[in-house]
Amino acid sequence: MPPVIELTGVTKRYKDTKAVDGVTLRIDGGKIYGLLGRNGAGKTTLMSILTAQDPETSGTVRVFGQHPYENDAVLSRMCFIRESQKYPGDFTPAQAFKSASLFFANWDQDFADRLVEEFALPLKRRIKKLSRGQLSAVGVVIGLAARAELTFFDEPYLGLDAFARQIFYDRLVEDYSRHPRTIILSSHLIDEVANLLEHVLLIDQGRIILDDDAENIRGSAVTVTGEETNVAAFTAGRTVLHRERLGSLASVTMEARLGSADRARAADLGLELSPVSLQQFVVRKTTAAAGRAGVEPRTVTEPSELEVAP
Structure with a gap:
């Protein structure tokens, strides 16, 4: 069975900085993947390449066997939700969900309604008037109810309080068990999401330094x-x-x-x-890798205003 994602020697440059540096990666799918790493490690850039929101500088990118750029057949099968998600200024959550239902073939309105109730979202308030937590909840609802074959969550839940984040984690696992798909979850809250992850991808300095099943990493x-x-x-x-x-x-x-x-x-x-917890392991592994390379952690300004795919 062909992989959901296959990258070969993929690099992305911003002026003199390599945000992604020669990444070769295969994701077979059907799991919850954790894409972990410090700020500026290249997580958002890598996801932006995979969702055709920022083209690679060099290398080969394949998603569902094809290059995703301007490819509706690929883009219609994925969903990209991020912390800085942007919506039309006058949209309400209800309008955002209606638009999503028209794009995503597997959209489940009943599930969306349930999530709206659990997150206590005001459906008729304009999105630009929502609190940060409410805005995060809008993205989470779309990402879950879309049930896209390939879903990226780039820390959209950081605006949620601990109670709301737990709702997200619980509903993610619950719905994933009933409707298996490929989910790539980027998070700084590693200990919170550790039990959700089936496979860990650790990126640092734009390079993948760990690619292994979570069960192999534990212990x-x-x-x-x-x-x-x-x-x-x-x-x-x-x-x-x-x-x-x-x-x-x-x-x-x-x-x-x-x-x-x-x-x-x-x-x-x-x-x-x-x-050693997963978070401790990730921190120690990242620090050790930087020490062996003899480099200081770098800061990469990654794209910050990308929309939901397509």
């Missing part, structure tokens, strides 16, 4: 704490992501799956082993 790192000499002996030869020292004590985060023999040895050395 793949551990933090070792104790006397510095004992920690050094235990972690020797391992891939170290982060190291801290306080007097004679040390704390080291390393990539490793520990077996019973490893844990017994750690106990004999008086070491404490602590699990």
Whole structure:
């Protein structure tokens, strides 16, 4: 079965900066993917390329086997929702949903109505008069009720409070289980979305530095704490992501799956082993990758006023 997304050597330049740098990637689909990375890492640029909102500088882009640019057959099968979503100034949420229902073939009005009620959205108020949270809810309703085969959420839920974000997470999982599709979720709230993700894509400095199933990542790192000499002996030869020292004590985060023999040895050395959350792993992995490359984190000004695809 052909992949939903296939990129080969894709690069995007903004003047002298590479926002996306030689990305080669295959997404087979039918999962909830997490596209993670710090600000300016290239997440929004990559999604903008995939949704034909910003053309690649070089490389090969295929979505549903075709290049998406000015390709209605491809664009009609995807939905791109982002934090800075723009709508016609005089539109109301009701009008935005009506327009979406005309474009997205799988639109579910009953589901949209349910979401409107749960988010307490004022349907007849002009969108430009909505609060940030209400504006975010409009995007979330469209992204979920559209049921597009390929849906991108570029942090549109950041304006929602914790209660509303939980509604989004619950309805996403609930509807995805009933109507499987490919969802790419970009988020800074990694610990909040960790349990939703089936596959993790970590981007930094415009490059994909991690592409793996979430289940494989869980338990793949551990933090070792104790006397510095004992920690050094235990972690020797391992891939170290982060190291801290306080007097004679040390704390080291390393990539490793520990077996019973490893844990017994750690106990004999008086070491404490602590699990590493997905957010901690992403932060440590990103920092370690930058350190190995000998570069400082860069800031990329990515596109900020893109519309819902097409």
